[in-house]
Amino acid sequence: MRIAVVGVGATGARVARQLVAAPEVTEVRLIDPDRDRLRSVAKSLGDPAVVGGPSYDPAVEVDLVVLASPPGRHRLQAELALGAGADVVSTADSVEDVRALLELDEVATERGRRIVVGAGFSPGLTCLLARHAAGTLDVIDEIHVAKTGTGGPTCARQHHRALAGGAVDYREGAWVQRRGRTGRELCWFPDPVGAVDCYRASLPEVHLLVPAFPGVSRVTARMSATRRDRLTALLPMMRRPHAEGGPGALRVEVRGRRGKERHVMLLGAMDHPAVAAGAVAAVVAISLRDADTFAPGARGLADLDDPVPVLRALERRGVSCAVFEGT
Amino acid sequence: MLRAWQRAFVACGLAGLIAGILRLRGSGGTPPSRGGWRQLEGPDLR
Numbered sequence: 001m002r003i004a005v006v007g008v009g010a011t012g013a014r015v016a017r018q019l020v021a022a023p024e025v026t027e028v029r030l031i032d033p034d035r036d037r038l039r040s041v042a043k044s045l046g047d048p049a050v051v052g053g054p055s056y057d058p059a060v061e062v063d064l065v066v067l068a069s070p071p072g073r074h075r076l077q078a079e080l081a082l083g084a085g086a087d088v089v090s091t092a093d094s095v096e097d098v099r100a101l102l103e104l105d106e107v108a109t110e111r112g113r114r115i116v117v118g119a120g121f122s123p124g125l126t127c128l129l130a131r132h133a134a135g136t137l138d139v140i141d142e143i144h145v146a147k148t149g150t151g152g153p154t155c156a157r158q159h160h161r162a163l164a165g166g167a168v169d170y171r172e173g174a175w176v177q178r179r180g181r182t183g184r185e186l187c188w189f190p191d192p193v194g195a196v197d198c199y200r201a202s203l204p205e206v207h208l209l210v211p212a213f214p215g216v217s218r219v220t221a222r223m224s225a226t227r228r229d230r231l232t233a234l235l236p237m238m239r240r241p242h243a244e245g246g247p248g249a250l251r252v253e254v255r256g257r258r259g260k261e262r263h264v265m266l267l268g269a270m271d272h273p274a275v276a277a278g279a280v281a282a283v284v285a286i287s288l289r290d291a292d293t294f295a296p297g298a299r300g301l302a303d304l305d306d307p308v309p310v311l312r313a314l315e316r317r318g319v320s321c322a323v324f325e326g327t
Numbered sequence: 328m329l330r331a332w333q334r335a336f337v338a339c340g341l342a343g344l345i346a347g348i349l350r351l352r353g354s355g356g357t358p359p360s361r362g363g364w365r366q367l368e369g370p371d372l373r
Contacts, residue, residue: 190364270365312372323371326362 001289002027002062004052004086006077008041010040010244011120012068013092013276019066020045022286031056033207041132053133058084066093066285070154075100077250082113083139089285091120091277093158096166098123098204098300102211105298106233115298119284122147122223123205125269127302128280129252130209133265136253140213144255145205146187146198148224149248151274156241158243163225163233165202170210170219177178182228184275189249190268190322196249198222201232208300266324276319283313 005016019028026046031052031314032038042051048202056065057192058080065081067074071094078088078101088108101117108115118124126145150156162190165180183200203221210219225233232238249270250266256263269276284301287310295302304310311321 066373188359267367308372311367315368315372321367322364324362324364326358327361 001027001064001286003285004029004031004060004065004317006031006055006056006065006067008032008037009068009070009071010274011277011281012066013041014275015066015091015281016041016045016049017325018278018282019285020047022050022282024243024286024289027062029060029062032299035106043223044300050244054079058086062086064089064288065282069095071158075104078104078115079107082108082111082115085111085113086111087288088115089119089281089288090115090117091124091281092118093120093155093204094161095168095202096206098207102207102298102300109297114288114294114296116284116288117300118204118208119281119301121151121248121271121273121280122169122203124204124233124280124301125314125319125321126250126252126309127208127212127278127300128143128304129250129267129269131212131232131302131304131307131320132269132311134256135251137254137258137263138263140254140256142218142253142255143209143213144219144253144294145203145218145221146189146223146247146251147203147221147274148187148189148193148196148198150241150245151242151248151277153241156245156271157237159223160233160237160241161227162201162203162223163199163229167199167200167202167221168206170172170206172217180237181225181233185223187222187224187251190270190324193247193249193270195242196224201225209302212300212302215217234249237255237271242243245273247271247294248276257292265270267321268324269319269321271319276314277315279317279319283310284318287313296300 029052033054067090074097205221
């Protein structure tokens with residue numbers, strides 16, 4: 001498998017590291033406008049990583065393109081990759097990128113190519129956990145997602161933008177516009193993260209989960225924020241984002257029915273977001289080698305029929321998930 | 328002077344009241360009373 005990784009920041013470098021260790025991968029072509037970073041990442045990875053150019057060149061033949069570039073360019077890069085006959089795995093975490101990529105569904109289907117949208121920590125692992133929890137229930141009524149923590153500087157900037165933007169909830173079959181930074185909910189994440197205040201924000205999970213679960217009546221997404229985050233969300237970032245965030249966590253609550261009884265499944269994960277996102281994108285990229293994993297088109301990881309092989313592969317790479325048992 | 332102090336106290340009181348209302352708004356917050364998180368493994372991933 002020849003794979004191009006576009007963007008070698010905190011997440012892209014982790015994706016590339018996971019890919020070079022996979023026996024199925026014969027070439028990992030690294031692409032980034034920052035030449036120094038590109039060379040240092042390629043040098044640290046060794047074979048089969050090779051230095052590509054500053055931007056994705058569809059003339060260089062690869063089987064798959066992993067998009068880990070900053071938000072705003074994923075659709076254009078995906079279109080170029082589709083034109084060159086390559087599959088696409090995107091770690092997009094902005095609503096605009098996710099929606100723009102989902103709009104490529106028809107084009108991708110026509111060309112028999114696959115675009116996996118939001119294959120990171122959140123969205124990505126959140127969608128896998130929602131699908132896994134849904135598998136234990138007969139009817140899915142509600143899905144509520146919460147996340148805390150950020151990966152690299154691009155992720156931190158996106159966190160800031162998401163808090164400033166408007167949120168969308170899905171309620172009883174309708175999209176409801178909500179103000180970001182509202183709807184405080186104290187969410188209990190897997191240990192050692194524990195309880196964190198979470199708020200509505202411009203998060204892409206709702207756009208990925210609603211089409212994947214026809215008949216669901218409520219889908220919401222929240223993310224953690226401090227008082228300072230909320231106060232300064234509408235201003236430019238007060239200080240340079242950190243090179244790497246600390247531990248993050250996810251919490252996915254799926255409510256529904258098993259037989260005649262109502263059940264709540266609560267799944268979660270705790271990891272460094274960039275590390276987990278790198279593992280998710282790499283595992284999904286490798287799984288696309290099998291033509292049956294995903295049908296042609298553009299969709300998120302909640303559309304997987306069976307998320308267990310991906311979750312097992314993630315566990316082997318040290319990304320483990322948890323289930324809440326109790327009241 | 329006394330009037331200024333009164334105004335300051337009223338302003339602080341109002342600020343505290345508004346902050347309290349904002350803080351209390353929202354749902355959730357009930358800590359788990361029993362059980363906890365358990366790693367997904369083996370039978371959970373079949």
